Amino acid sequence: MHLKRKLLLVFFIIGAGFPGGQVWAQRPGGEVRGQVTDEQGGVINGAKITLLSRDGTQKTVTTDQQGSYAFRSLAAAAYTLRVEAKGFAAYEKADLSISVGQRLVHDIQLKIGLVTEAVNVPTETPVGTTPEANADALVLRGTQLDVLPDDSDDLASALAALAGPAAGPNGGEIFVDGFSGARIPPKSSIREVRVNQNPFSAEFDRIGFGRVEILTKPGTNEFAGEALFNFNDESLNARNPYTLVRAPYQVRSLDFSISGPIVKNKASFFFDLEYRGLDDNAYINALVLNPSLQVVPVIQSALTPRRSQERQPRIDWQINQNNTLVVVFEFNPSHLIRGGIGGFTLASRAYESFGYERQFRMTETAVLNRATVTETRLQVRTDRAKQNGVISAPALNVQEAFNGGGDQSGPFLNHRRLIALYNNTTYSRGTHVFRFGARLRAIKVMDESRSNFGGTFTFAGGDAVRLDANNQVIRDAQDNPLFDTISSLERY
DSSP states (O other): OHHHHHHHHHHHHHHHTSGGGOSSOOOOOEEEEEEEEOTTSOBOTTOEEEEEETTSOEEEEEOOTTOEEEEEEEOSEEEEEEEEOTTBOOEEEEEEEEOTTOEEEOOEEOOBOOOOOOOOOOSSOOOOOSGGGSTTOEEEEGGGGGGSOSSHHHHHHHHHHHHOOOSSTTOOOEEETTEETOOOOOGGGEEEEEEEOOTTOTTSSSOSSSEEEEEEOOOOSSOEEEEEEEEEEGGGSOOOTTSSSOOOOEEEEEEEEEEEEEETTTEEEEEEEEEEEEEEEEEEEEEEEOTTSOEEEEEEEEEEEEEEEEEEEEEEEEOSSSEEEEEEEEEEEEEEEEESOBBTBOGGGOEEEEEEEEEEEEEEEEEEETTEEEEEEEEEEEEEEEEEESSOOOEEEETTTEEEEOOOSOOEEEEEEEEEEEEEEEEEETTEEEEEEEEEEEEEEEEEEOTTTTOEEEEOOTTOOOBOTTSOBOSSGGGOHHHHHHHHHHTO
């Protein structure tokens, strides 16, 4: 009994020392929650909601996929509620009172906001004479060059299409590092391509429509290389419908380039090699006479191998602070076997062609003073092309039947040598730029052609009316004297 009284006395004393006797209880915090929607009732996900108290503290939450938000354990006070969402006008609710233990539900509806966009229009349009300042200019560099074809022939066609129509029968001109008449370099060695329409430039000897300017890569201070190999054969191709069997076919291409320093920060090199090996086919579908003078079809495919290479070493030399020198060598041999056949043209009419292009280019750039820069370029180029027929015999054409005999498009030999010296000087004074220069060229051409020296005989064929020596219609093909001539010539 005494123990119970003592315990009650202790509880009474403790309870008397604290108001209400709640020694272990805490006052519950307030809470505000709700949903954010648009004017049509659709929920808004990801809206930013900020709750600010008068003492400067703030809490921030974002709405979930149902557009809901919640702030918990809030002290009793007055708050400012702000809501921000992309595409909607900002919302603000001031004097949002939260009392002790209160659970307030506050839904928010946002209105569509006005989208403003600032456009700055310069007071003056910059004017320049560089290709980039030309409104018709197209400049490709970096990753933009990746969209161009890797094959040199396809690359030339793509650049011609980009350049558009040009003045004169030969189309637009292609300049490589400022040199005209140059061959398109391998894609891996191209640094920049400019397609510039400038008909008023006095620097070039043609009106400036369809002009393509190619700038090649210089050497680097660190060794770097790149290699690309492509292979394809007939296993991935369907049979040509005009042949009985699938013809052999193969493509082999190699692009290799390497660059690096010769003397660091002084001289560097860049070397590029391109090889193309194409074993293509010509499909022959003709009508000829057999030894019994019967018309028989000739359906066959013939392999027409083509080989080409492009080798281009380049050296960049910083002579001193004001002078730089760039030297480029090129050697591009090519070879074609059994060209000129296909269709009605038989294999006996094939020809073989081979040639090369050698070129030496040198560019020296000098900064004479702060206002004057001069550039001197030297080009020495030698081209050689030769073609010979496989057999030496007169050509025989029977219309709508076959073209036999020997090739009469050759033989020929063309040898061309070009030496050109260019100088361009640019002088700047204030807002004015003066550009002047000169060019000297010497060309030597040796051209030998014996086209059709063996003669060409053409006869009517197909459904043409056959006449004898007395201009009488021949009923029997074997009585036609022309068949004897055709048969004897076809044996070539």
